[in-house]
Amino acid sequence: MGDDVKRWLNGEGEGFLTKVGVKKGQVLVDFGCGAGNYTIPVAKIVGKEGKIFAVDKDREVLAQLMQMARSLDLENVVPVETLKELKNYLQNEPVDVILLYDVLHYMETEKRREVYKEIYEILKIGGLLSVYPKHCKSDEPLWNFSEMKLETIMKEIESANFCFEQQIFNKLIHDDKYDKGIILNFAKVNRK
Numbered sequence: 001m002g003d004d005v006k007r008w009l010n011g012e013g014e015g016f017l018t019k020v021g022v023k024k025g026q027v028l029v030d031f032g033c034g035a036g037n038y039t040i041p042v043a044k045i046v047g048k049e050g051k052i053f054a055v056d057k058d059r060e061v062l063a064q065l066m067q068m069a070r071s072l073d074l075e076n077v078v079p080v081e082t083l084k085e086l087k088n089y090l091q092n093e094p095v096d097v098i099l100l101y102d103v104l105h106y107m108e109t110e111k112r113r114e115v116y117k118e119i120y121e122i123l124k125i126g127g128l129l130s131v132y133p134k135h136c137k138s139d140e141p142l143w144n145f146s147e148m149k150l151e152t153i154m155k156e157i158e159s160a161n162f163c164f165e166q167q168i169f170n171k172l173i174h175d176d177k178y179d180k181g182i183i184l185n186f187a188k189v190n191r192k
């Protein structure tokens, strides 16, 4: 593990996610969690009364994440491979916050719409959808996001019944290095 990730996991990540709006006792979903750079700090913030469902299609990164969670005695991390499987876990448990961090560029428009629809169903009304739209047109463009401007991404998410609330420009972790990035916070609103 590099020095940046160590510092992030030793406290800076918790400071950042608290600023984003994560609170003790909450239930979260980290969709596209990877090896857990955001999952681990969230698990520390929400504590024993809270829970974080870590969703990733890649079994290997989930195994890596769970190894780290166990080594830190974090018992509130639940690994999940798909949103369908997540729904079975949740039953009717309301979700307070969903993170979509550095993951949307993996998906084409149709797939993103499908994901917004599915997360809409599990997030409580007023709940927070926090997005780190890395790799859009203005920020190391890549894959499905390479031609998308930030405003277009915001409109796309708003059209899925999430209301834009706040933009946070902050130091954060990208892969294994510190970076400066934009976080977009939305609230779930009733369907139009």
Ligand SMILES: C[S@@+](CC[C@H](N)C(=O)[O-])C[C@H]1O[C@@H](n2cnc3c(N)ncnc32)[C@H](O)[C@@H]1O
Pocket (backbone or CB within 6 Å): 031, 032, 033, 034, 035, 036, 037, 038, 055, 056, 057, 058, 061, 081, 100, 101, 102, 103, 106, 107, 173, 174, 175
């Ligand atoms: C670049 S990593 C970001 C990891 C983490 N969110 C972060 O910001 O450090 C993106 C992750 O999303 C996962 N992913 C991409 N599409 C997915 C999908 N449709 N369902 C679940 N996981 C997905 C990938 O397997 C990968 O681990």
